[in-house]
Amino acid sequence: RKEVEQDPGPFNVPEGATVAFNCTYSNSASQSFFWYRQDCRKEPKLLMSVYSSGNEDGRFTAQLNRASQYISLLIRDSKLSDSATYLCVVLGDSGTYKYIFGTGTRLKVLA
Amino acid sequence: SAVISQKPSRDICQRGTSLTIQCQVDSQVTMMFWYRQQPGQSLTLIATANQGSEATYESGFVIDKFPISRPNLTFSTLTVSNMSPEDSSIYLCSVSRDEGSYEQYFGPGTRLTVT
Numbered sequence: 001r002k003e004v005e006q007d008p009g010p011f012n013v014p015e016g017a018t019v020a021f022n023c024t025y026s027n028s029a030s031q032s033f034f035w036y037r038q039d040c041r042k043e044p045k046l047l048m049s050v051y052s053s054g055n056e057d058g059r060f061t062a063q064l065n066r067a068s069q070y071i072s073l074l075i076r077d078s079k080l081s082d083s084a085t086y087l088c089v090v091l092g093d094s095g096t097y098k099y100i101f102g103t104g105t106r107l108k109v110l111a
Numbered sequence: 112s113a114v115i116s117q118k119p120s121r122d123i124c125q126r127g128t129s130l131t132i133q134c135q136v137d138s139q140v141t142m143m144f145w146y147r148q149q150p151g152q153s154l155t156l157i158a159t160a161n162q163g164s165e166a167t168y169e170s171g172f173v174i175d176k177f178p179i180s181r182p183n184l185t186f187s188t189l190t191v192s193n194m195s196p197e198d199s200s201i202y203l204c205s206v207s208r209d210e211g212s213y214e215q216y217f218g219p220g221t222r223l224t225v226t
Contacts, residue, residue, distance in 0.1 A: 032213050043203055043217040044154070087153060091213055097142050098169075099215060101153040 001026050004090050006102035014110050017078050021105045023088030024070045032091035033071045035062055037084045038104065044087055048073070078109045113138055113206055115218035123224045124194055131190045132221045134204035139184035142207040144215065145177070149200045157202075160187040194225045 005024045013019045025033075032051060036044035048055060050071055054063035061074040071090075075082055085104040092098035114137040124130050134143065143160040158166040158179055166179035181187040191198050201222050205215040 034214070043220050046214055046216065049212065049214055097144070097159070097207055097213055097215070098156060099144075099154070101155070103153045 002102075003027065003100045004088055004102040006088050006105050008103055008105060010106035010108055012108045012110055013078055015078060015080060017109075018074065018076045019078055019107065020072055020074045021086055021088075021107075022070055022072050023090075023102050024068075025088075025090045025100075026069070027090065027092070028066075028069060029093070030090045033062075033064060034089040034091075034099075035060075035071075035073050036087040036089055038087055039084050047086070075107075078107075080109050080111060083107055083109045113140060113208075113216055115204065115206060115216060117204060117218040117221050119221060120219065121222040121224075123226060126195050126225055128194055129190055129192045130194065130223060131188050132202055132204075132223075134187045134189070134218055136185045136206050140206040140208055141184070142215075143181060143187045144205045144207075145179060145187070145189045146203045146205060146217075147200045148203065148220070154203065157189070160189075160204075191223065194223075196225045199223060199225045 035047040037047045038044045048062045050062045050064050059076045063072045085106050087104045088102035090100045116135045118133045145157040146154045148154045156169050157172045158168040160179050160181040162181045178190045201220045203220040204218045207215045
């Protein structure tokens with residue numbers, strides 16, 4: 001089993017739709033989780049940190065379910081500019097800065 | 112976040128040669144890291160660049176192949192040595208401030224092609 005797993009997609013959704021991505025992780029001791037956005041041929045940019053049960057930032061909501069070991073990202077009212085690859089990141093062992101990346105989920109928002 | 116630059120932004124190199132990639136941050140940071148992103152794949156951590164001491168390498172990466180320097184809190188280099196086509200990849204540095212958030216910010220990357 002991979003340490004961090006994501007559905008690679010692509011998810012093709014119309015503008016204005018709500019879309020959700022899931023990410024599962026294998027290390028039950030992991031404490032910190034992140035969602036990054038990566039545009040084609042660009043570096044990953046931090047979208048949200050997920051430290052407790054979840055958090056919200058505008059149209060974006062991240063949730064954490066420790067019992068089931070998954071993190072989700074919900075995007076409401078999708079915009080064309082939301083088209084990108086969304087990377088789920090799990091912090092490795094406690095006290096380290098080691099990032100473990102999922103393979104990413106591609107989102108394409110269609111006009 | 113921090114402003115991070117990398118040089119070169121891209122290069123095409125012949126097999127057997129070496130390339131040194133520079134990473135510069137606009138402010139002092141505690142942690143600096145080097146990642147590799149192979150075509151169509153996600154990021155893999157190569158090593159943590161430690162200021163004033165040897166880098167800490169992840170499994171599968173060795174110092175002889177990827178020597179790293181970090182002379183101060185704003186600068187680091189990664190060298191890809193004795194390159195082969197399998198080293199063709201994007202190499203990214205990232206930084207984190209030791210404020211307990213564990214958030215990392217990435218440089219723009221160096222796109223390396225080995226022929």
